[in-house]
Amino acid sequence: MTNYVMLNNDEHKDLRINTSHSIEMGDGVNFAMTFPFEFRNAQAHYPIFFQKNTETGRFYPVALFGFEPNENLFLNDQGWGAAYIPAMIRRQPFLIGFQADESEPGTKKAVVTIDIDNPRVGKESGEAMFMDHGGTSEYLQEVTQNLELIHQAHEHSDNYISTLLENDLLEQFSLNIDLEDGSAHQLLGFYTINEERLQKLSAEVLASFNDQGFLMPSYMVLASHSCLRGLVDLKNQSLR
Amino acid sequence: MAHKRKKVVIVGGGTAGWLAAGILATRFESDGVGALQVTLIESPDVQTIGVGEGTWPSMRSTLQGMGISETDFIRECDVSLKQGSRFNNWVTGESDYYYHPYSLPSSYSDVNLAPHWQAVRDQVSFADAVSQQGKLCDHGLAPKQISTPEYAFGVNYGYHLDAAKFAQFLKNYCTNELGVGHVEAHVRSVSSMENGDIKAVVTDTDESYDAELFIDCTGFASVLIEKHYGISLNSIKQYLFNDSALATQVSYETEHDPIASHTLSTAQSSGWVWDIGLPTRRGVGYVYSRDHVSDAEAENELVQYLVPIVGRKAATEIDPRKLRFSPGYRQEFWHKNCVAIGLSAGFVEPLEATAIALVELSAKMVAEQFPENPAEMAIAANKFNQKFTYRWSKIVDFLKLHYVLNQQDDDGYWQQHRQIDTVPESLQESLTRWRSKAPWHLDTPYIDEMFPSASYQYVLYGMGFSTNVSELALRGRAQAQERANQLFHENIQRTKQLLSSMPRNREFIEKVHEFGLPKI
Numbered sequence: 001m002t003n004y005v006m007l008n009n010d011e012h013k014d015l016r017i018n019t020s021h022s023i024e025m026g027d028g029v030n031f032a033m034t035f036p037f038e039f040r041n042a043q044a045h046y047p048i049f050f051q052k053n054t055e056t057g058r059f060y061p062v063a064l065f066g067f068e069p070n071e072n073l074f075l076n077d078q079g080w081g082a083a084y085i086p087a088m089i090r091r092q093p094f095l096i097g098f099q100a101d102e103s104e105p106g107t108k109k110a111v112v113t114i115d116i117d118n119p120r121v122g123k124e125s126g127e128a129m130f131m132d133h134g135g136t137s138e139y140l141q142e143v144t145q146n147l148e149l150i151h152q153a154h155e156h157s158d159n160y161i162s163t164l165l166e167n168d169l170l171e172q173f174s175l176n177i178d179l180e181d182g183s184a185h186q187l188l189g190f191y192t193i194n195e196e197r198l199q200k201l202s203a204e205v206l207a208s209f210n211d212q213g214f215l216m217p218s219y220m221v222l223a224s225h226s227c228l229r230g231l232v233d234l235k236n237q238s239l240r
Numbered sequence: 241m242a243h244k245r246k247k248v249v250i251v252g253g254g255t256a257g258w259l260a261a262g263i264l265a266t267r268f269e270s271d272g273v274g275a276l277q278v279t280l281i282e283s284p285d286v287q288t289i290g291v292g293e294g295t296w297p298s299m300r301s302t303l304q305g306m307g308i309s310e311t312d313f314i315r316e317c318d319v320s321l322k323q324g325s326r327f328n329n330w331v332t333g334e335s336d337y338y339y340h341p342y343s344l345p346s347s348y349s350d351v352n353l354a355p356h357w358q359a360v361r362d363q364v365s366f367a368d369a370v371s372q373q374g375k376l377c378d379h380g381l382a383p384k385q386i387s388t389p390e391y392a393f394g395v396n397y398g399y400h401l402d403a404a405k406f407a408q409f410l411k412n413y414c415t416n417e418l419g420v421g422h423v424e425a426h427v428r429s430v431s432s433m434e435n436g437d438i439k440a441v442v443t444d445t446d447e448s449y450d451a452e453l454f455i456d457c458t459g460f461a462s463v464l465i466e467k468h469y470g471i472s473l474n475s476i477k478q479y480l481f482n483d484s485a486l487a488t489q490v491s492y493e494t495e496h497d498p499i500a501s502h503t504l505s506t507a508q509s510s511g512w513v514w515d516i517g518l519p520t521r522r523g524v525g526y527v528y529s530r531d532h533v534s535d536a537e538a539e540n541e542l543v544q545y546l547v548p549i550v551g552r553k554a555a556t557e558i559d560p561r562k563l564r565f566s567p568g569y570r571q572e573f574w575h576k577n578c579v580a581i582g583l584s585a586g587f588v589e590p591l592e593a594t595a596i597a598l599v600e601l602s603a604k605m606v607a608e609q610f611p612e613n614p615a616e617m618a619i620a621a622n623k624f625n626q627k628f629t630y631r632w633s634k635i636v637d638f639l640k641l642h643y644v645l646n647q648q649d650d651d652g653y654w655q656q657h658r659q660i661d662t663v664p665e666s667l668q669e670s671l672t673r674w675r676s677k678a679p680w681h682l683d684t685p686y687i688d689e690m691f692p693s694a695s696y697q698y699v700l701y702g703m704g705f706s707t708n709v710s711e712l713a714l715r716g717r718a719q720a721q722e723r724a725n726q727l728f729h730e731n732i733q734r735t736k737q738l739l740s741s742m743p744r745n746r747e748f749i750e751k752v753h754e755f756g757l758p759k760i
Contacts, residue, residue, distance in 0.1 A: 054386075165760075
C-alpha cells in the first residue's frame, strides 16, 4: 500500500531515493499512463494506445511495456532497457498533492508529496533530496519540474481525448500475438486512432488540431504501432 | 408525386405520442424512403397519466435508433437500470419470491435447461441456475460498469424512468433534432373523406391538419379510435380482474439508499403492489380488483406496505392518485387511416411493463409498413391488426400465468384466479403440455414474439410448477445432461465473477451523472 505524506525538509532530510529500475523498485508494470507532450519520445520505444479508466469510463493514453499484467519487458539486469522512460514512471515515489492555501482562503496549492513506504525510499543509498543546510538538491528540483509537467499535462491530455472522441477518431482494436513457443496472446480493451478518418479531417479541423497541439501527437500514436514488433521480439527473447 | 412529402398527424403527447413521433421521424429520416412530415398535436389542458415507468430492454435500441445519447437520457429522465422483476409472495403469500430476469438462460438458442433443472430444483431456483441476474438484483448491483459503452451491457437491461420527464425529454429531442412539428391545441372535431378516412383534424384554434395517416395517442380519451370511429374494447376482465390502481411516490430515507435494479411486485389481498426505484424517489402503487376490495381497504393495504419502508408517519400521510381502467384492447387498432397507439389501443395492469413496449412495437410496425399509396392502407391495417391482436392474446396468457398457479390460502381473489373458467383456453392447453414438456421455441413460433419461451419458464418454475419429463423423453440424453451440467457450472462461475465486478446500482447512476458513459 502507498502512504503519501507532504514532503518536508526537516522530517525527510536524511531520506534518499533509489533511482534505479527493477521489479523490486516497483517497475514490474505492463503499461504506464503517458501524455501527448511526451508522445514523440515515447513512440520511439513503446506502442501507445488508449484505454478506459475502470472507475470513470474515461479514456487515457498508455505506453505499453508487456503483454501480461506485471510484465515489463524493458527491465533487465542493467535496469530499464530504453533511452526514454515515461514521466509517470520517473515520478516515483512522488506525487503532486493539494493543500488549502492559507494566504488565499478557498483555493488550493500544489505541494510535493512522497510515498514513504515506497521501496525506493531509504537512508543508505540513492539521491539525496535536501542539502546539508536544508536547500533542495538538483535531483529534487528535477523531480519537482517533472511533477509540474505532469500536472499541467493532465488537462491538455483530457482535452485531446475529448477532441478525438468528438471527431470519432478512436476505435477499439484487438491484436493476436503468436509467439515462437507456440503460445498466443490477445491484447484486449485497447483503443487507437483510426488513420483513415484522421486523414479525412477537413482543413479547418486539422488546423484547429494543430493549434491545440493535437495533430503531432496523433501521428506519433500511429507511428508508435511499429514498436509492437520490438515488443514481440523482447517477449520472444524472454522465452528462449 | 414520388417526392410528395407524406404527412402523419399524431394526436396526443405523453410517452406514447412522443415516442411514436420519434420512431416515425427517425425511421424515414435514415431510410431515405421518402421524407415524412410528423406533426404532433398536444392539448395543453390534458394531463398525461404518467404511471408507465418501466421499460423493456427494447428501449435501448429504440433510443439508440433515434440517435439519443444514453448519458443524456439517464441524466435528464431520472433513470435507473432495470434487470427484470421480482415477484414477492405470489406463490403462497408467505415470504416466497422469484425473479423474471431480462437475460435469457445460458445458451438458450440451442439448449433447453429447464428439463435438466428439474433434478436439482430443491437446491437452486430456476432463475439462479440459468442466469446471474437474480443474484445481481439481490445485491443491488448494476448490469454494467461505467467503462461499458452506451447501450452495451454486461447483462441485459431496460430502464426505470420518470414518465413526465421522459415525455418532456422526447418532446425536446423530437422538435429540436428530428424536425417533428408541435402544435399546442385541443382537437375539437374530425373531417372525413367519402371513403370514411380521416381527412383532417380541426383544433379549437380553428386550424385544420390534414395527413395521410392519423395516430391516436390520446390515452383513455381515445378521441379518434373510439369517439370518432366507435371501435370498442375487447374486455379481458374475465381473465385479469384488476381495474383500479392507487399510485403514489415516496422518498428515500437518505440520498445514499440503494436503488433496486428490478421492479418489485408484491402480492396483496386482491392484486399487487408495484415498487419502482428511481434515483430520486420510489414510485409505488397498488393495482387491484374493485370487485374484491374497496378503495379504502386497498389504500390501507398500500399504507401497510409502505410502513416498513418510510415509517408509519409518512406512510399514513400519502395521498395516492386513484385510477380506474377497463382491462382490454381494441377490436381493431388500425381502422381506415387511423392507428391507436398507447392507452387508446388498450390497457392492462403493468405486471410485465407491457405498456411502453407496445408503443415501441406499434410505432416501429407503422414506420415499417407505412402505406405508400391508398391501395396499401387496408393491407397494412389488416397486418397490423392481426399482429397486435395476437400480441394482446399472448399478453393475456402470460399475465394470467402469473396468477393461475398461485397456492394462496384465500377464498376470494386468488382462489378465483385459479378457477378454470377464468383461464384462456390457449393457456389451459399450454399448461397441459407443460406438465410433461418444458416451454421451448415451439411455444413461441414467431421471430418477434413479445415474450420468449424463456419468460414462460421463469414464471412457471418461479411459481413452483413441475414438469415431469417422461423416461422415454429422457432416454439417450446423457450427452445433453453433461452439457447442461457444464452450463450450470459456468453460470455459477459467471455469477461469482459479476458479483465481484459490478458496481452498486446507485453508484453506477452517480457515475453516469458525474462522468457520462463512453460512446465506444
